[in-house]
Amino acid sequence: MAGRILVVGPAWVGDMVMTQSLLTTLAERAPGAEIDVLAPAWSQPIIARMPQARRGIELPTGHGELGWGKRRRLGHELRAAGYDRAIVLPRSAKAALVPWFARIPVRTGYRGESRYGLINDMRDLDKSVLTQTVQRFVALGLPPDAPQPPMVPYPALTVDSGRRAALLAEHGLDGGASLVALMPGAEYGPAKQWPVSHFGRLAERLAAEGHRCVILGSPKERTLGERIAAYAPGTVNLCGRTELVDVVDLLAACRAAVSNDSGLMHVAAAMGVPLVAVYGSSTPAYTPPLSDRAGVLHLGLACSPCFERVCPLGHTQCLTRIGVSDVAAALAERLPPVVK
Numbered sequence: 613m614a615g616r617i618l619v620v621g622p623a624w625v626g627d628m629v630m631t632q633s634l635l636t637t638l639a640e641r642a643p644g645a646e647i648d649v650l651a652p653a654w655s656q657p658i659i660a661r662m663p664q665a666r667r668g669i670e671l672p673t674g675h676g677e678l679g680w681g682k683r684r685r686l687g688h689e690l691r692a693a694g695y696d697r698a699i700v701l702p703r704s705a706k707a708a709l710v711p712w713f714a715r716i717p718v719r720t721g722y723r724g725e726s727r728y729g730l731i732n733d734m735r736d737l738d739k740s741v742l743t744q745t746v747q748r749f750v751a752l753g754l755p756p757d758a759p760q761p762p763m764v765p766y767p768a769l770t771v772d773s774g775r776r777a778a779l780l781a782e783h784g785l786d787g788g789a790s791l792v793a794l795m796p797g798a799e800y801g802p803a804k805q806w807p808v809s810h811f812g813r814l815a816e817r818l819a820a821e822g823h824r825c826v827i828l829g830s831p832k833e834r835t836l837g838e839r840i841a842a843y844a845p846g847t848v849n850l851c852g853r854t855e856l857v858d859v860v861d862l863l864a865a866c867r868a869a870v871s872n873d874s875g876l877m878h879v880a881a882a883m884g885v886p887l888v889a890v891y892g893s894s895t896p897a898y899t900p901p902l903s904d905r906a907g908v909l910h911l912g913l914a915c916s917p918c919f920e921r922v923c924p925l926g927h928t929q930c931l932t933r934i935g936v937s938d939v940a941a942a943l944a945e946r947l948p949p950v951v952k
Contacts, residue, residue: 618716619635619701621649625874630878631701633749697716705730720733722734764902775861776864796808799875803893817936825848827850828859867886872891881901882903884905886946888946889906907945913933
């Protein structure tokens with residue numbers, strides 16, 4: 613296998629975390645290989661927590677931007693790196709441009725958007741065999757005739773213990789409390805979000821049991837966090853107050869987590885935190901939390917998975933019918949009681 617490999621990474625948080633499974637597979641098959649990851653700017657601190665990656669390279673284009681000139685300039689710059697192989701995870705034509713401009717001799721990817729020539733190691737994607745996204749990523753790091761579906765090593769991001777201590781102190785969380793992370797957001801849309809009132813009542817219940825809830829998310833979820841925190845005094849709403857890499861270290865300090873099917877769910881799984889994941893319009897058959905310490909709640913209604921951003925039937929029963937007691941029970945299986 614090649615000694616220098618460029619992996620072109622995906623644009624979503626969860627997919628980027630799952631990319632580590634591919635990196636681990638490559639490192640195991642070729643010890644000493646130099647593996648670089650080309651990915652958006654926001655993902656660089658996450659890539660830095662993947663010990664299999666030598667370095668992250670910032671993609672100079674915005675989300676959805678073709679940026680022909682920017683990709684060409686970067687590709688020309690990367691020629692000197694002498695990569696032997698590129699693995700392109702996105703299936704768009706533009707994602708394959710940089711390795712092509714860099715003249716990387718072997719460029720592996722799935723058959724996709726008009727990219728013959730850009731990809732010269734073209735793989736057919738059999739979705740009936742490679743049902744999970746992470747399996748599809750890992751398969752690209754294996755020979756075409758390798759057994760399918762492949763064995764998948766779980767992601768495991770590293771922790772900065774000094775940064776973790778500083779974050780806990782900064783947000784008043786260093787008092788020895790039993791912390792439980794709640795992640796109420798889902799960038800994809802409301803059809804993947806367990807109701808805010810359910811999260812709030814769960815926070816109230818956890819507080820009564822002696823736990824302290826920490827709400828994690830982006831600035832878009834700040835209002836959601838405020839509404840949940842109102843149910844349980846002492847709950848700390850950090851939505852929009854932390855960077856993505858901060859969430860990695862904060863989750864490492866939590867005793868458990870509850871999340872929708874979201875990017876932060878995959879981060880929590882990669883931290884090995886006992887986790888309860890709630891699925892609505894999506895399905896764990898495609899994007900499960902990759903952890904032996906995770907449990908999944910998914911009703912599997914006749915109308916799901918629909919993969920819609922907003923419930924087409926207007927009721928979102930795939931989420932509303934998952935009760936607070938259901939999540940609390942699943943959490944209790946993984947969360948030791950507080951010793952008072």
